Amino acid sequence: MSKTQPAAYSPVHILIHWAIAALILFQLVFGESMKDLERALRGDGTPDAVTAFMGNAHIWVGIAVLVLTVLRLVVRARFGVPAPVPASRLQELAARAVHGLLYLLMIVVPLTGLAAWFGGIREAGEIHELGKPLFIILIALHVAGALYHHFALKDRSLMRMISSRA
Template sequence: METRRGYSIFHIGLHWLIAALVLFQLFFGESMTAVVDAAEGGQPVSVTDKALGSAHYWVGLAILALVLVRLIVRLASGVPAPAGRGPKWMQVAAHASHGLFYVLLLAAPAIGLLAFYLGDPWGDVHSLAKPAFIALIAIHAVAALYHQFWLKDGTLKRMLSTAG
C-alpha cells in the first residue's frame, strides 16, 4: 500500500467514469428488458428501446473492462491509507462495501452477458443487480457525506481532487 494521502487523477477518473456508466445502466437498463421481451413475444421493438438496449450491452462491457483496469491499477499502485481511521467497525464496513462494489461491478456485466446469450434464469439473476446497486450506492453516498460533513476527515475530497 502506498502512503500518499490522495488518489491519482487516473484513480479518480476511473471512479467517476464507472459511476457515470453505472448510473446510465440503472436509468436506462430497462430498455434491454423491453428488447428481450419483444423478441420473445415476436413483437416489434421501438427505435429508442433498440438503441438503449444496444447501449446497455456496450456500456456493460465498458464497465467490465474499466473495472478490470481499475483492479489492475489498484493492485499495481495500491491505494492511499484511509483519511480518517475511525472505529474498527467503520473500517470493516468500508472494506466490505468496496469489496461488494467490485463483486457487483464484475458480476453484473458477466451475468448480463450470460442472460443475453443464454436467457433465463440468468436474466432474473441479472435483474437483482439493480436494487443491490441502488442500496450500495445510497450507503456509499451517505457514508461519504458523513465523512465530509460530520467527521470532516477529507475522505470525500480525496475522490474529488488529487490535492487530498
C-alpha cells in the same frame, strides 16, 4: 501490490471511479430498456429504433463497466491506494464490506447480463436482475458514508476522490 502507498488517489483512479459511477447511474435509470428490447424481439421481431438503441446501449455500457472495473483493479494493484482515513473499527469494516460488495457487483452483474443475453442462461438473468436493488442499496450506503465523513467527521475522505492533491 504496489510496494509504496500513495498520498492521494491519482487522476486515473479518480477518472475511472467517476466514469464507472456515471455508467452505473445510466444503467440504473435506463436498464429497463433491455426488457423492452426482449419483448420486441419475442413479439414481432422488430424493435423500434429507440428500443434497439437503448437495449444495445445497455449491453455496451455494461461491458464498459466490466472493463473499467477490471482496469480499476489493475490500477489499484499496480499503483496502490492511499491509506484509509482514521476511523473506528466498525466504520472500517463497513467501508471494506461496501467497497468489496460494490466491486463484486461491478463484475458479476455485467457477466450475468452477458450470460443471460448471449448465452440464453435464464438463471444468470435472474441473478443479473438482483443487481439493481443491490446496487441501489450499496450506492446509498457508499454515498451516505462519504457524506458522513465530509460533513460530520470533516475529514478529507470525499475530497480524496475529487482531487488528486494530497
